[in-house]
Amino acid sequence: xxxxxxxxxxxxxxxxxxxxxxxxxxxxxxxxxxxxxLAVDDFVxxxxxxxxxxxxPQEAQTAWxxxxxxxxxx
Amino acid sequence: xxxxxxxxxxxxxxxxxERTVRIMNVCGGHERSISMAGLRxxxxxxxxxIPGPGCPVCICPEEDLFxxxxxxxxxxxxxxxxxxxxxxxxxxxxxxxxTLEQAKARGADIRPLASPTEAVKIARExxxxxxxxxxxxxxxxxxxxxxMLVEGAPDNLFVLLSGxxxxxxxxxxxxSGDAGFDALVAPxxxxxxxxxxxxxxxxDKHNIPAAIAGFTPQSxxxxxxxxxxxxxxxxxxxxxxxxxxxREGGNPAARRQLQQAFHVRAAxxxxxxxIPGSGYVLRTAFMQHDARKHFPDYVEDARKRAGEMPPxxxxxxxxxxxxYPNECRLYGKACVPRNPVGPxxxxxxxxxxxxxxxxxxxxxxxxxxxxxx
Ligand code: SF4
Numbered sequence: 001x002x003x004x005x006x007x008x009x010x011x012x013x014x015x016x017x018x019x020x021x022x023x024x025x026x027x028x029x030x031x032x033x034x035x036x037x038l039a040v041d042d043f044v045x046x047x048x049x050x051x052x053x054x055x056x057p058q059e060a061q062t063a064w065x066x067x068x069x070x071x072x073x074x
Numbered sequence: 075x076x077x078x079x080x081x082x083x084x085x086x087x088x089x090x091x092e093r094t095v096r097i098m099n100v101c102g103g104h105e106r107s108i109s110m111a112g113l114r115x116x117x118x119x120x121x122x123x124i125p126g127p128g129c130p131v132c133i134c135p136e137e138d139l140f141x142x143x144x145x146x147x148x149x150x151x152x153x154x155x156x157x158x159x160x161x162x163x164x165x166x167x168x169x170x171x172x173t174l175e176q177a178k179a180r181g182a183d184i185r186p187l188a189s190p191t192e193a194v195k196i197a198r199e200x201x202x203x204x205x206x207x208x209x210x211x212x213x214x215x216x217x218x219x220x221x222m223l224v225e226g227a228p229d230n231l232f233v234l235l236s237g238x239x240x241x242x243x244x245x246x247x248x249x250s251g252d253a254g255f256d257a258l259v260a261p262x263x264x265x266x267x268x269x270x271x272x273x274x275x276x277x278d279k280h281n282i283p284a285a286i287a288g289f290t291p292q293s294x295x296x297x298x299x300x301x302x303x304x305x306x307x308x309x310x311x312x313x314x315x316x317x318x319x320x321r322e323g324g325n326p327a328a329r330r331q332l333q334q335a336f337h338v339r340a341a342x343x344x345x346x347x348x349i350p351g352s353g354y355v356l357r358t359a360f361m362q363h364d365a366r367k368h369f370p371d372y373v374e375d376a377r378k379r380a381g382e383m384p385p386x387x388x389x390x391x392x393x394x395x396x397x398y399p400n401e402c403r404l405y406g407k408a409c410v411p412r413n414p415v416g417p418x419x420x421x422x423x424x425x426x427x428x429x430x431x432x433x434x435x436x437x438x439x440x441x442x443x444x445x446x447x
Binding site: 004015027029031032033034035045047048049050052053055056059062063065066 | 076107156188189190191192214215217218221222224225263266267288289290291318319321325326327328331
């Protein structure tokens with residue numbers, strides 16, 4: 001339950017960001033990210049629908065490689 | 075240049091290790107990565123990896139689950155809970171509902187959710203009906219619940235909170251004098267929210283090498299390399315092997331919201347007992363959303379005392395790293411994921427389920443047996 005997933009921001013409206021990962025879009029709550037400057041195209045780590053931290057595109061990529069393996073393994 | 079998992083393994087293998095080192099990996103997510111990547115087999119035999127208390131579903135007090143089931147069955151409400159909680163059994167007579175799933179089959183309005191934002195949505199869509207959000211989880215999950223409350227929840231949304239802090243369980247193990255491990259790999263996403271500093275106590279008070287790890291085999295192996303090095307060098311410190319996410323002080327907004335919504339006090343862990351300073355409780359300012367203040371308490375004192383694991387289930391020992399999952403006599407026999415006896419076989423973060431899902435089919439002679447003989 002404590003695993004966050006990296007997603008890319010596609011649009012921001014107030015505390016809600018439209019985020020995308022692997023072609024899947026979700027609304028993500030940004031209320032916990034008030035101290036961070038966030039813009040469209042940035043990557044965030046999302047846990048239970050809330051962004052918990054910003055990450056670089058490279059880091060998002062590395063994390064996704066692991067999750068791909070995990071998903072493939074079921 | 076990044077170092078690959080294999081390069082980390084080579085580095086670990088080349089360390090001059092003279093004795094067995096037992097490393098506790100606190101987090102259920104870590105255990106999944108370790109089991110999936112087969113790290114136990116890949117590492118030298120002198121390195122033992124012990125799954126620790128990082129499964130919130132496993133340690134959620136039986137009385138809280140029982141209360142959620144009773145509220146769903148007897149009150150005119152909608153009960154929402156993280157999907158993982160729906161199949162966790164409580165100890166009741168055969169004819170009674172053992173899980174939220176069974177209560178749902180008996181007509182209770184119970185809905186699984188994946189985010190607190192869905193609880194808000196359901197409450198808004200049903201303004202006439204109280205919605206109770208049974209929120210069990212560690213810091214990473216409890217912080218979003220706090221954010222949800224601080225941002226402003228609908229009047230008809232109530233929280234039945236069963237939030238726990240992870241580090242006090244490890245502190246309790248270390249203080250017991252019989253921790254059973256020599257080094258610690260600390261949870262990456264908990265530290266992302268709360269800051270790495272929470273784990274400093276292991277180093278300062280107990281002289282236990284510690285490293286915070288992410289969820290890739292690379293990050294986990296880097297953390298293992300770090301703690302083994304610390305043992306060999308006789309110099310321990312708190313290493314951060316997940317710097318891409320874990321920053322000093324954690325996520326300040328999240329920590330502020332946790333502070334604003336909840337205070338911390340001693341709390342019960344299923345099968346383990348009361349751990350000081352390990353539970354979140356709603357502050358008076360948010361009392362209007364506290365399910366415990368607005369709905370009847372169905373839990374008699376007898377249940378609070380007896381709130382144990384199901385008969386024959388060794389989950390509590392598994393969670394505390396005292397035994398491996400396959401040392402439980404029911405593992406793979408009476409207890410399998412399709413028909414789980416205890417919570418450790420229900421949750422994706424439960425060590426029993428992770429081991430089973432990753433093909434561990436052999437019973438183990440046992441750590442206890444090994445220690446004795
Ligand atoms: S195998 Fe089943 S019964 Fe045994 S400890 Fe794990 S969850 Fe409990």
